[in-house]
Amino acid sequence: MRRAAPALAAYTAVRLFVLLVLGVWVHRQGHGVWETLATEWDSNWYLGIADHGYADRLGTAVNANNLAFFPLYPVLIKLVAAVTPGSRASVGLALAVAASYLAAWGIFAVGNRLHGRRTGVLLVFLWACLPVGLVQWMGYTESLFTAAVAWSLYAALTGRWIWAGALCALAGLTRPTGIALAAAIALCALPGLRRRFCPRVLCGALLAPLGWLGYVGWVGLRLGRWDGYFAVQKLWFNEVDGGAETLRQFREILTAQTRPELFLVMVTVSLIAAVVLFGLSVSDRQPLVLLLFTGALLAIVLGSGGVYFPRVRFLVPGFPLLLPPAVLLARVSRRSLVLAVGGAVLGAAYCGGYMALVWTGAP
Numbered sequence: 426m427r428r429a430a431p432a433l434a435a436y437t438a439v440r441l442f443v444l445l446v447l448g449v450w451v452h453r454q455g456h457g458v459w460e461t462l463a464t465e466w467d468s469n470w471y472l473g474i475a476d477h478g479y480a481d482r483l484g485t486a487v488n489a490n491n492l493a494f495f496p497l498y499p500v501l502i503k504l505v506a507a508v509t510p511g512s513r514a515s516v517g518l519a520l521a522v523a524a525s526y527l528a529a530w531g532i533f534a535v536g537n538r539l540h541g542r543r544t545g546v547l548l549v550f551l552w553a554c555l556p557v558g559l560v561q562w563m564g565y566t567e568s569l570f571t572a573a574v575a576w577s578l579y580a581a582l583t584g585r586w587i588w589a590g591a592l593c594a595l596a597g598l599t600r601p602t603g604i605a606l607a608a609a610i611a612l613c614a615l616p617g618l619r620r621r622f623c624p625r626v627l628c629g630a631l632l633a634p635l636g637w638l639g640y641v642g643w644v645g646l647r648l649g650r651w652d653g654y655f656a657v658q659k660l661w662f663n664e665v666d667g668g669a670e671t672l673r674q675f676r677e678i679l680t681a682q683t684r685p686e687l688f689l690v691m692v693t694v695s696l697i698a699a700v701v702l703f704g705l706s707v708s709d710r711q712p713l714v715l716l717l718f719t720g721a722l723l724a725i726v727l728g729s730g731g732v733y734f735p736r737v738r739f740l741v742p743g744f745p746l747l748l749p750p751a752v753l754l755a756r757v758s759r760r761s762l763v764l765a766v767g768g769a770v771l772g773a774a775y776c777g778g779y780m781a782l783v784w785t786g787a788p
Contacts (some may be wrong), residue, residue: 428542432533432549433526439553439770440525440562446774447559450782463518466787467494468564474499475506475513483648483656492644492657497598497636498566517564525561525568529553531575532744538582539712540752548744548751554769556691557738559777560788570599571742574606574718578745581610581714586625590632597636601658602739605721607634613714658731666730671696674733688734688784691776695737699723705749715745734786 448458464472470491480490498520506516529549537545552558552571561568577592593610597603614630645653658664678685678693703719726739740746754765780788 426530428537429530429533429545431542432546433529435546435550436526436529436553439550439558439773442770443559443774443777444562447778447781450778454782456782459515459518461781462562463514463564465563467566468514468517470494471499471502471564471566472513472517475502475517479647481647483650483653483660485660487660487662490657490660492647492654493661493663495566495597495599495601495603495640497595498569501569514564518562521564521568522562524572527572528561528568528575531572531579534579535575535582535715535745536748536751538579539748540755544748544751544755547754548747550766551747551751551754551769552741552744554773555737555741556695556773556776557741557780557788558773559781560738560741563788565738565788566599567738567741570596570603571744573599573603574742575744577606577610578714578718581613581629582712586614586623586629587632588629590629593633594636594639597634597638598640599636600742601637602722602725602742603637604634605725606718607637608721609714609717612717661731663729663731665728668728670730670733671727671736686784688780688786692734692737695740696727699740699743699746700727702746702749706746709749709752711745711748715748719743719745734784735788738788 444458447461451458451461462468471494474491474494474496479492479496484490498517501520502513502517505520506513509516511519529552532552533545533549535545536548553561561571573592573596577589577596580586580589580592589610593603593606596606610633611630614626614633641654644657645651647653648656650656674689675693675697678689700723703723706716706719722740722743726736729736754762757765
């Protein structure tokens with residue numbers, strides 16, 4: 426924790442500045458900061474699950490079945506709210522903020538192990554400055570999921586396979602993209618098993634997919650059909666189409682529209698940047714477990730035919746994609762670093778406020 430202190434301080438500074446800008450922006454529009462962060466969009470779905478539980482039938486209404494949302498976050502909200510004062514919305518927001526610090530610490534641990542302390546601090550800073558970084562302090566699952574991902578990857582990098590598998594299972598109970606992490610952990614465990622059988626490695630590999638498989642299986646049993654979870658996702662228009670919808674949106678926003686929505690332009694540019702950063706990560710020969718996770722995450726996000734605008738948010742846990750710019754920033758001059766840091770913080774503040782208060786859709 427002492428070694429990670431500069432990274433956590435940098436993370437706090439960025440998030441507080443973004444929050445300050447949001448507060449001024451919200452005040453001018455006559456809204457409240459707390460409501461914006463704790464009770465809007467997906468936050469409402471998780472709070473509804475904590476209050477009333479899950480649906481017990483599939484139904485036919487689109488975008489209406491809460492079985493699409495994984496259970497760990499609403500369960501934690503319910504458990505913590507039962508023993509603490511305050512509303513469940515406040516508890517949910519507090520959990521997200523606390524999880525964001527666990528995530529930042531884990532991200533630092535990965536960056537520090539691979540490239541040293543300076544790179545670890547800059548990696549956390551860049552993660553805090555993501556265009557949609559505001560969701561890290563909203564009633565969303567991104568912070569909790571990233572915390573599980575970061576520490577699972579760190580455990581794999583340090584040969585702690587039982588921890589890697591157990592944390593991966595928790596990630597699989599948090600978001601559907603937990604399957605990307607499960608694939609990375611399980612596949613990286615196999616070479617070790619081939620060379621020399623080790624019960625710990627085998628245990629980690631078997632634990633990794635249990636969270637995701639457990640929830641998907643439970644939904645199937647609840648709805649009385651083996652494909653129950655995928656039927657729910659179909660009602661939310663989340664189906665794999667090999668990237669056809671993504672490419673259509675790229676063409677529409679970058680070439681067909683004369684005045685595209687600024688938020689959609691940001692999403693498109695960010696997705697293209699993520700692909701470029703993955704290419705740089707491959708050329709930098711990142712550890713296989715990181716490449717497998719970010720590659721699988723990108724494939725899921727870009728290969729989906731579902732809603733387009735939240736896709737950058739889905740990539741928030743893909744922090745290893747930020748390692749190439751973090752390594753680069755660790756080597757530049759102080760003047761260049763100050764300019765880059767200042768620009769990143771201002772961009773994060775503007776994009777966060779725009780996403781929450783100008784953009785009319787979900788983050």
